Amino acid sequence: MHSKIKIVDQKNLFPFILITSLFALWGFANDITNPMVAAFRTIMEISNFKASLIQFAFYGGYATMAIPAALFIQKYSYKKGILLGLALYALGALLFWPAAQYQMFGIFLGSLYILTFGLAFLETTANPFILSLGAKETATQRLNLAQAFNPMGSLLGMFVASKLILAALVSDKQRNAAGELIFSTLDETTKAAIRTNDLMIIRNPYVALGLVVIIMFVVIAMIKMPQTGQVNKVDVKGSIKRLLANSLYREGVIAQVFYVAAQIMCWTFIIQYAENLGIDKATAQNYNIAAMFAFLIGRFVSTFLMKYINARKLLMWFAIAGMITISCTILIEGMPGLYSLIATSAFMSLMFPTIYGIALGTVGNDDTMGSAGLVMAIVGGALMPPLQGAIIDLGRVAFLPAVNASFVLPLISFCVITVYGYRSYKKRLIVN
Numbered sequence: 001m002h003s004k005i006k007i008v009d010q011k012n013l014f015p016f017i018l019i020t021s022l023f024a025l026w027g028f029a030n031d032i033t034n035p036m037v038a039a040f041r042t043i044m045e046i047s048n049f050k051a052s053l054i055q056f057a058f059y060g061g062y063a064t065m066a067i068p069a070a071l072f073i074q075k076y077s078y079k080k081g082i083l084l085g086l087a088l089y090a091l092g093a094l095l096f097w098p099a100a101q102y103q104m105f106g107i108f109l110g111s112l113y114i115l116t117f118g119l120a121f122l123e124t125t126a127n128p129f130i131l132s133l134g135a136k137e138t139a140t141q142r143l144n145l146a147q148a149f150n151p152m153g154s155l156l157g158m159f160v161a162s163k164l165i166l167a168a169l170v171s172d173k174q175r176n177a178a179g180e181l182i183f184s185t186l187d188e189t190t191k192a193a194i195r196t197n198d199l200m201i202i203r204n205p206y207v208a209l210g211l212v213v214i215i216m217f218v219v220i221a222m223i224k225m226p227q228t229g230q231v232n233k234v235d236v237k238g239s240i241k242r243l244l245a246n247s248l249y250r251e252g253v254i255a256q257v258f259y260v261a262a263q264i265m266c267w268t269f270i271i272q273y274a275e276n277l278g279i280d281k282a283t284a285q286n287y288n289i290a291a292m293f294a295f296l297i298g299r300f301v302s303t304f305l306m307k308y309i310n311a312r313k314l315l316m317w318f319a320i321a322g323m324i325t326i327s328c329t330i331l332i333e334g335m336p337g338l339y340s341l342i343a344t345s346a347f348m349s350l351m352f353p354t355i356y357g358i359a360l361g362t363v364g365n366d367d368t369m370g371s372a373g374l375v376m377a378i379v380g381g382a383l384m385p386p387l388q389g390a391i392i393d394l395g396r397v398a399f400l401p402a403v404n405a406s407f408v409l410p411l412i413s414f415c416v417i418t419v420y421g422y423r424s425y426k427k428r429l430i431v432n
Contacts, residue, residue: 007142012133012226018219020146022082022126024153025216026119029089031267031292032157032205033058033112035166035285037389038271042171042281043198044105045184048272052389055264057109059381061116062123069124070372071236078129079225085121086217088114093210100203103195111206118213120375127356128371133226140311140357144303147353151296158292160205162285168201170194172281239369248424249370252359253377255420259351261380262322262413265388266348267291269406270341272392273329276403277338287338291345298349306350315354316421322347322414330400330407337404344410351417358424384409 008016033054041051073081092115099107130146131139166172171194174183183191243249267288274284298318305314325347328340356374363370388406391397397405 006134007138007145008134015223015226016130016133016142016146018223019082019126019129020149021216022122023146023150024156025089025213026122027150027153028157028160028209029093029115029119030058030157031154031288032161032165032209034264034268035158035161035271035281035288036202037268037385038275038281038284039166039169039172039198039202040105040108042181042183043169043195043202046105048389048392049386050389052268052386053109054112055268055385056382057113058116059260059264059378061113062120063376063379063382064113065117065120066124066372066376066378067369069121069375070368072121073125074236074368077225078125079220081121081125082220083217085118085125086213086220087118088121089118090210090213090217092116092118093206093213096203096206096210100199103199120378123378124371124375127353127374128360128367131357131360131367136361139361140354141303141306143353143357144299144306144350148296148299148303151292151299151349155289155292155296158285158289162282162289164205165201166285167282169198169281171198175280236369239366242366243363243370243373246362248362248427249359249373251420251423252355253373255417256352256355256359256374256377257380257383258413258416259348259355259380260378261384262410262417263348263352264381264385265407265410265413266326266341266344268385269388269392269403270338272403273338273341273407276401277334287342291342294342295345295349298346302350302354310425311350311354312358312421312425314350314421315358316418316425318347318350319414319418319421323411323418326407326411326414330404330411333401333404341407355417355420380413384413 037048037051037054040046040054041048044051069081069085072084092111092113095111095114096108099111126146127143130143134142171183172181174181174186174194176182183194186194270288270291271281271284274287275281279287302314302318322344325340325344329337329344331337332340359374360367360370388409391406391409392403394402396402
């Protein structure tokens, strides 16, 4: 459709590459954290619902800080917003040291909450900055390309979670002859020693991550950003009023809430789904890695397809495909259901940047506050995973294992996204 227009201008190529690397950084944070729900459930001896508060804290930070981030970069600049985001990111990661020292679940939650203050700044800043680095006609395609590097960071986070954390947890190795976890049945002295060991294992990658983020802070602080990416200065109250009156934007925020919820639920509870089939956590995380590979391939394929197929129509088709695969996850017990859950990630691949690009492409000079609203939509990842965890805690729902039945929540999400894809395509307010 726009094959003759450059996705990124040559003069903006280096800033594009540098800011695109941030997408990998927050992908790493997202996907090293998702498996921690299952890990903390065992180590801290808590329910799936309480363990899911990890996601509530992690994604709740986005909702808390998105608008303050938008106001900050509106007053100052994209670059300063990125630097503050990196500083908060590093602080939250380094706080894992005292959290592990005091062995308090609440401190871990607080650390993740602060860490995602930084991610809120980064996403509120980086997404519109990438959109601005070239022709408007290729904006959504450009954002999909940048977002394609997000799952690369996610894959690294998943690998670290699988090989350096989950595989090393002594608590997950305490099993009987039937393969069932027996950590909770051990004497208190033994459990305390194992808990100390395992929390240190969880702590170390986060502390290392904090140091990497500090290095990134120094590099970006030394680089001059192009003028094309400057923030539009607009009246905040007027901007919010116009955004609320914009139906395509408003519905895009709603669709984004449900998309993020679906993504986090599918990637968090794939471990519980596999465990229900008798698979240990470290091995189950390998299936999560396979899902991320499907997601990564789908991201590049969808970016290519957007040269020839309208992005809004493609969004609708992918959402329908997601409805089909997640229905198989719900209704088919055993490995075929797990494979269907993995396949769902391929169809989720284009959703976040495409919804973002469609919605933000209609707001004109209100892009800073518009970006904040779309980042706030990440709160979907905070609200629905605890509900899914509560369903899993039921054991069974009607004729299905509760873990299977719990994926009705992502199914509902894909229904909402399908409707948005259809409605946005029919309205044809922007050209991608």
